[in-house]
Amino acid sequence: xxxxxxxxxxxxxxxGYLAAQKIEALAARYGRGVTWRPMLLGAAFKATGAAPLxxxxxxxxxxxxxxxRSARFYDVPFxxxxxxxxxxxxxxxxxxxxxxxxxxPLAKVLFKAYFVDNVNIGEADNVLKIxxxxxxxxxxxxxxxxxxxxxxxxxxxxxxxxxxxxxxxDGEPFWGMDRFEQLERWLRGPF
Amino acid sequence: xxxxxxxxxxxxxxxGYLAAQKIEALAARYGRGVTWRPMLLGAAFKATGAAPLxxxxxxxxxxxxxxxRSARFYDVPFxxxxxxxxxxxxxxxxxxxxxxxxxxPLAKVLFKAYFVDNVNIGEADNVLKIxxxxxxxxxxxxxxxxxxxxxxxxxxxxxxxxxxxxxxxDGEPFWGMDRFEQLERWLRGPF
Numbered sequence: 184x185x186x187x188x189x190x191x192x193x194x195x196x197x198x199g200y201l202a203a204q205k206i207e208a209l210a211a212r213y214g215r216g217v218t219w220r221p222m223l224l225g226a227a228f229k230a231t232g233a234a235p236l237x238x239x240x241x242x243x244x245x246x247x248x249x250x251x252r253s254a255r256f257y258d259v260p261f262x263x264x265x266x267x268x269x270x271x272x273x274x275x276x277x278x279x280x281x282x283x284x285x286x287x288p289l290a291k292v293l294f295k296a297y298f299v300d301n302v303n304i305g306e307a308d309n310v311l312k313i314x315x316x317x318x319x320x321x322x323x324x325x326x327x328x329x330x331x332x333x334x335x336x337x338x339x340x341x342x343x344x345x346x347x348x349x350x351x352x353d354g355e356p357f358w359g360m361d362r363f364e365q366l367e368r369w370l371r372g373p374f
Numbered sequence: 375x376x377x378x379x380x381x382x383x384x385x386x387x388x389x390g391y392l393a394a395q396k397i398e399a400l401a402a403r404y405g406r407g408v409t410w411r412p413m414l415l416g417a418a419f420k421a422t423g424a425a426p427l428x429x430x431x432x433x434x435x436x437x438x439x440x441x442x443r444s445a446r447f448y449d450v451p452f453x454x455x456x457x458x459x460x461x462x463x464x465x466x467x468x469x470x471x472x473x474x475x476x477x478x479p480l481a482k483v484l485f486k487a488y489f490v491d492n493v494n495i496g497e498a499d500n501v502l503k504i505x506x507x508x509x510x511x512x513x514x515x516x517x518x519x520x521x522x523x524x525x526x527x528x529x530x531x532x533x534x535x536x537x538x539x540x541x542x543x544d545g546e547p548f549w550g551m552d553r554f555e556q557l558e559r560w561l562r563g564p565f
Binding site: 227231233234239240241245248249252253256340343344346356358359361362364365368374 | 425537
């Protein structure tokens with residue numbers, strides 16, 4: 184039995200959202216499961232000194248165009264939400280509060296809410312409403328949940344996760360939706 | 375007749391080097407030529423606040439692995455040179471000093487010298503030796519050449535070029551070797 188793929192992402196990351204639409208089918212073609220691991224890009228950016236794409240001169244303008252073009256390329260419904268980007272702390276906590284079997288369904292509806300329906304999932308109230316559609320009522324201010332979420336995010340950064348999406352298969356890291364081709368070849372066998 | 379593709383790159387950029395091995399064949403499949411436009415990433419980084427990849431925590435370590443893996447993926451001979459990265463001002467000047475028909479051949483031998491043979495093309499003497507193999511004897515300190523090179527680099531940044539490789543086809547920009555798939559689809563028709 185092959186070990187699952189680790190899929191790190193931030194709920195505010197367009198490329199993370201695009202990857203989320205494709206990762207399970209890709210993994211399944213090679214008999215793999217996927218472990219979804221939301222993290223907070225802000226924590227990674229503290230380690231790397233990076234800044235959110237829209238704030239960067241030249242690159243920010245390019246990024247907006249590339250988000251939209253990439254979504255068309257991969258045939259995924261997408262809009263640039265407003266506001267963008269946002270803190271996804273509440274979304275991240277809601278994910279880790281959920282029972283295992285509801286985590287991935289919750290991640291999918293959170294992504295869709297933000298990148299398709301333009302719901303600001305940076306706001307706790309919106310996260311709670313979305314969670315409720317799956318019968319979930321997380322206490323987003325619970326200290327144990329805060330600690331667990333922080334530990335997950337710290338563990339991601341400690342493992343070297345600096346961007347979104349960031350995928351690890353058998354110890355080999357792949358950063359970006361645009362590494363899916365290399366990831367797929369790796370799943371056939373290391374090269 | 376379709377207009378040529380603009381191919382911006384820095385001679386010290388591994389992804390620029392990889393792209394240089396593939397861009398002409400790709401363009402030719404769609405009846406396009408390629409205009410090679412070396413620039414200096416340092417000038418772009420001043421505009422964006424970016425730093426050379428190897429200096430960035432987490433991302434730098436990943437980048438080294440990704441350079442090597444990407445070279446294997448694209449089946450291109452490659453090593454991480456030492457020193458890396460370097461200033462490619464002299465290489466850039468030598469390119470713009472060359473007559474049009476020798477610019478691309480010179481770019482190719484400069485790239486090969488650095489990324490295959492580990493020759494430090496940051497040093498003017500090495501650039502001159504390489505240029506001499508093509509019968510070229512540029513005066514790298516000529517003021518008109520300095521001005522021309524600077525103007526080319528400034529024009530690139532003014533156009534929005536912030537990374538390497540950066541390709542523009544009919545006004546549409548593509549950053550990165552990993553956008554070649556989107557570039558190829560665009561050459562079949564905008565999407």
